[in-house]
Amino acid sequence: MSGEKREHLYKILVIGELGTGKTSIIKRYVHQFFSQHYRATIGVDFALKVLNWDPATIIRLQLWDIAGQERFGNMTRVYYKEAVGAFIVFDVTRASTFDAVVKWKQDLDSKVQMADGSPIPCVLLANKCDQQKEGLVNNPPKMDEYCKEKGFTGWFETSAKENVNIEEAARALVSKILLNDKLLHGNDTKDPTKIALDPNGKANGEPPNGKSCAC
Amino acid sequence: MSTFSDSIQLVCDTMKRQIISRAFYGWLAYCRHLRTVRTHLSGLVSPCIVSADEPNDARAGVTPERWAQLDCREELLRLAYFGGVCHDIRKQVWPYLLGHYVFGSTADDRRTLDATTRQSYETTMSEWLAVEAIVRQRDKETMAANLAKLSSESTSGEAPPPTPNLQHDLSNDVFEDNVSLSDDDNDPVVVDGEEAAGQNDSQDTSDAPDSLATAAAAAATVAAAPTGAEVSSSAAVAAAAAGAVAVSVAPPASAEGETEDVDQPEAEESAGVETSSPTAESGEPETAEESVEQAAAAPEQAEAEAVVPAEQSADPAAPAAAGEGQQAEQQVEQQAEQQMEQQAEAAEDLTEAANLAAEAQDLAEAPLINYAAAKIVMTKPSVDAFPEAERTEDTTNKLAGTSQGNRSNCVSPASSQGGVYSTELLETFGLNIHRIDKDVQRCDRNYWYFTTDNLEKLRNVMCTYVWEHLDIGYMQGMCDLVAPLLVILDDESCTYACFCRLMDRMGANFPNGGAMDTHFANMRSLIQILDSEMFELMHQNGDYTHFYFCYRWFLLDFKRELLYDDVFSTWETIWAAQHVASSNFVLFIALALVQTYRDIILSNSMDFTDIIKFFNEMAERHDAKAVLALARDLVLQLQTLIENK
Numbered sequence A: 001m002s003g004e005k006r007e008h009l010y011k012i013l014v015i016g017e018l019g020t021g022k023t024s025i026i027k028r029y030v031h032q033f034f035s036q037h038y039r040a041t042i043g044v045d046f047a048l049k050v051l052n053w054d055p056a057t058i059i060r061l062q063l064w065d066i067a068g069q070e071r072f073g074n075m076t077r078v079y080y081k082e083a084v085g086a087f088i089v090f091d092v093t094r095a096s097t098f099d100a101v102v103k104w105k106q107d108l109d110s111k112v113q114m115a116d117g118s119p120i121p122c123v124l125l126a127n128k129c130d131q132q133k134e135g136l137v138n139n140p141p142k143m144d145e146y147c148k149e150k151g152f153t154g155w156f157e158t159s160a161k162e163n164v165n166i167e168e169a170a171r172a173l174v175s176k177i178l179l180n181d182k183l184l185h186g187n188d189t190k191d192p193t194k195i196a197l198d199p200n201g202k203a204n205g206e207p208p209n210g211k212s213c214a215c
Numbered sequence B: 001m002s003t004f005s006d007s008i009q010l011v012c013d014t015m016k017r018q019i020i021s022r023a024f025y026g027w028l029a030y031c032r033h034l035r036t037v038r039t040h041l042s043g044l045v046s047p048c049i050v051s052a053d054e055p056n057d058a059r060a061g062v063t064p065e066r067w068a069q070l071d072c073r074e075e076l077l078r079l080a081y082f083g084g085v086c087h088d089i090r091k092q093v094w095p096y097l098l099g100h101y102v103f104g105s106t107a108d109d110r111r112t113l114d115a116t117t118r119q120s121y122e123t124t125m126s127e128w129l130a131v132e133a134i135v136r137q138r139d140k141e142t143m144a145a146n147l148a149k150l151s152s153e154s155t156s157g158e159a160p161p162p163t164p165n166l167q168h169d170l171s172n173d174v175f176e177d178n179v180s181l182s183d184d185d186n187d188p189v190v191v192d193g194e195e196a197a198g199q200n201d202s203q204d205t206s207d208a209p210d211s212l213a214t215a216a217a218a219a220a221t222v223a224a225a226p227t228g229a230e231v232s233s234s235a236a237v238a239a240a241a242a243g244a245v246a247v248s249v250a251p252p253a254s255a256e257g258e259t260e261d262v263d264q265p266e267a268e269e270s271a272g273v274e275t276s277s278p279t280a281e282s283g284e285p286e287t288a289e290e291s292v293e294q295a296a297a298a299p300e301q302a303e304a305e306a307v308v309p310a311e312q313s314a315d316p317a318a319p320a321a322a323g324e325g326q327q328a329e330q331q332v333e334q335q336a337e338q339q340m341e342q343q344a345e346a347a348e349d350l351t352e353a354a355n356l357a358a359e360a361q362d363l364a365e366a367p368l369i370n371y372a373a374a375k376i377v378m379t380k381p382s383v384d385a386f387p388e389a390e391r392t393e394d395t396t397n398k399l400a401g402t403s404q405g406n407r408s409n410c411v412s413p414a415s416s417q418g419g420v421y422s423t424e425l426l427e428t429f430g431l432n433i434h435r436i437d438k439d440v441q442r443c444d445r446n447y448w449y450f451t452t453d454n455l456e457k458l459r460n461v462m463c464t465y466v467w468e469h470l471d472i473g474y475m476q477g478m479c480d481l482v483a484p485l486l487v488i489l490d491d492e493s494c495t496y497a498c499f500c501r502l503m504d505r506m507g508a509n510f511p512n513g514g515a516m517d518t519h520f521a522n523m524r525s526l527i528q529i530l531d532s533e534m535f536e537l538m539h540q541n542g543d544y545t546h547f548y549f550c551y552r553w554f555l556l557d558f559k560r561e562l563l564y565d566d567v568f569s570t571w572e573t574i575w576a577a578q579h580v581a582s583s584n585f586v587l588f589i590a591l592a593l594v595q596t597y598r599d600i601i602l603s604n605s606m607d608f609t610d611i612i613k614f615f616n617e618m619a620e621r622h623d624a625k626a627v628l629a630l631a632r633d634l635v636l637q638l639q640t641l642i643e644n645k
Helices: A022-031 A068-072 A076-080 A095-099 A101-111 A140-150 A166-184 B002-042 B064-069 B073-083 B087-097 B107-153 B164-183 B189-207 B209-223 B229-245 B247-262 B265-273 B289-297 B300-313 B322-337 B340-362 B367-392 B396-416 B423-441 B452-468 B478-489 B492-509 B515-530 B532-540 B548-555 B564-580 B585-596 B598-603 B608-618 B624-643
Strands: A006-016 A044-054 A057-066 A085-091 A122-127 A154-157
Touching: A006 A022, A006 A068, A006 A076, A006 A101, A006 A166, A022 A044, A022 A057, A022 A085, A022 A122, A022 A166, A044 A166, A044 B608, A057 A076, A057 A166, A068 A076, A068 A101, A076 A101, A085 A095, A085 A101, A085 A166, A095 A101, A101 A122, A101 A140, A122 A166, A140 A154, A154 A166, B002 B515, B002 B624, B064 B087, B073 B087, B073 B564, B087 B478, B087 B492, B087 B564, B107 B423, B107 B452, B107 B492, B423 B452, B423 B478, B452 B478, B452 B492, B478 B492, B478 B564, B492 B515, B492 B548, B515 B532, B515 B548, B515 B585, B515 B624, B532 B598, B548 B585, B548 B608, B564 B585, B564 B624, B585 B598, B585 B624, B598 B608
Parallel strands: A006 A057, A006 A085, A085 A122, A122 A154
Antiparallel strands: A044 A057
16 A cells, blocks of 8 residues: 555644634635734634645645634534544733633533544644733743643644744644554554544544544 | 235235335325424414515615605515615615614604614713723733733743733733732722823824724713714813813813713803803703703802813814913823822822712712713813814823823722722623724724724724623624624614614524524424425435534624625515514525525535535625525415415
8 A cells, every 4th residue: 555645634623712813823824824804703614724744645634713702602512523633722912812722622622532532632822922922821831831731732832924833833733643543543554545534523532433444 | 826826915915005004104294294394484484475566566675766755664674675775775774674763753753762872872882981991901900910920930031011002902811810909999090090091092092093083082972962072072171171170170070071961952052152151051951851960969169160161171172272271271281290199199089079079969860870971081081182182282292191190080980989890890891892802803804894993983882782781792793793784874873773673683693592593493494394305415414404504694694695785685685574574584595595506515415514614615605686586485485385284
């Protein structure tokens, strides 16, 4: 199978408080473009990013841009379904958006898990880092500690406006997802075009059959 | 042999009977089910079918000619339902369609309604403006505390001094970390307010002079009569001047200022006369009963004193601001040169005086209005002092300084009046304001109407609504609902009233309302009845019968799915349909959208993600006319179906 290209489709969530720049990050990442005039997201928006990860791997990221206020609705359960990775975004200029990060993380972890029941990889984005920062984000060592404690894969200071670190953050998340894939499917090499989506990713955390390619 | 074939015959017969009976029972069950669904759905449409052709063709909609002749509400609704409203007269027609104006009311009735609407809108606005001022001041304190904390503990030194712009944003979020601050609320507020409110002002001016002007106008008209914008602003300046001249006199003066505002025409006259006797103020108010009471209740001396400065500057636009006016300005300057401590003292005096005045006025049975009065002053003078300052003096900076003082002076009474606003309320409203700001700033910026000025109006309407409905709070999407109303009506108080009407129906769609699930369930039944093939697909391809792909449609009445012109016609059709065809017309538009792309959806056998993506990409590309026609057709279809059961 080594000669064939592997293709993965990953569903990635982008969540966080209202007005933290989720849409801007996605537009920057996918369209290399920034505007002040994005409208508030209602419900969910989508974007697709294709990565030529290495000569043998193509990765399609299906980015789910979920409205900041949706944490209060019940729809996140449906939106989160089958996601394999997430970005939680906060705004460095507003500490309250950072305070909400942990609530988003809990919401995420309670509604979607990996095949083995562990939380899906999640990268924390400290967005708008071109502006003046407020709170813990001023103290990188403490942020590292925070991420370790709360189960984040890592954190990045990003700026959609100045195009800072967004590629890097995505790379980190995808690496982690690929690593998880390998761990979960280490022996599973018979399906070269496996789809990483997990149809059994029920919120109760006990998927009956593991990942889709195992079916 | 024959027995063998007989037995085969028997078996075959039995099987045939079984098959037939099974089929029959299956069919029976299906029919019963459909009947249940039909009964259920019959509630969705009106039982009587209104024709587009009787008594005349309604497809041309409400044209100016027809509008001029209309004498019957049913006819208006019928025309609007089948043909929409001609754009030029939307501004007149919409309040009727939304139920704000009663059809058949006289022009006088409507004028009175406008006046009361405006007055209550402005009263409400003055209330939340006051709270906003306090919230901002608290933000400032929090900011300062945070910075202090930061600079003391952080070694990174990454934090440059805050810019005013940022302070806006940084603010209210950190309350939880700084509970201690709330302890200080009661008295030091007076002192702190000076910086905070003052900085807000200077921010505003530097940021957006235009929006400031509107804000000024809005604030100024807070207690004003419909035509009294000028009057009230001058009154506000009067109050400001009064505050600057003699602080202890200021509060009654402000009360007077308010009275003056409420008095409408009289106030205008007296302001115009300028030198008129003090009794013009207190004696004449015939129109506003409360204000009479207030005036009566206000201490007489204070009244007399107050009237003088108020009169002086009541006509600030006139360059010849009279000798007294100059006095006032001189004193304003003096004050500007004085230091903060003095202002703080003065502020305390003022607080006391204000309390006295407020108490006195409380007796007059209009406590709310009194608070409003106090708040009007706190918001108005600071803003209004600017035009005056620019016109008469070059000492803008100094005046700005004093106006800061004034504003905060005036802020203090409200906050120190025995805790009128709880910390909780301040935090809740602060959070809401913040969300509103985030969404207002990015609301339809690509549409020509939304200039900075008009966004300010949008914000006012939104804040007023949220202040009146703090239990619900701001939810994302509300701005989108206000926006088209504001574009058409172009008047804050009318937009606010109409938005309230709109929210009577739409409010339940928001997360706490529960109407969304009902919509989804109805959609499910409708598709099951009207398009079983589609229903089948939805079942097969990953169950998306939860219909979340319709969420935005229902939340915003398709506002995001269509271009502005189409939103207008769609909305008025929905409003009219309520009385003509179906109070759930949105369902039929949704159905029409699904029907329109039915073949694409079926041939690609789309799953949940596909369909939600598809409709997101199709946003603002639909043929609204065709969709609306199809929706009306579907209503008729269901009506006929139910009629024939």
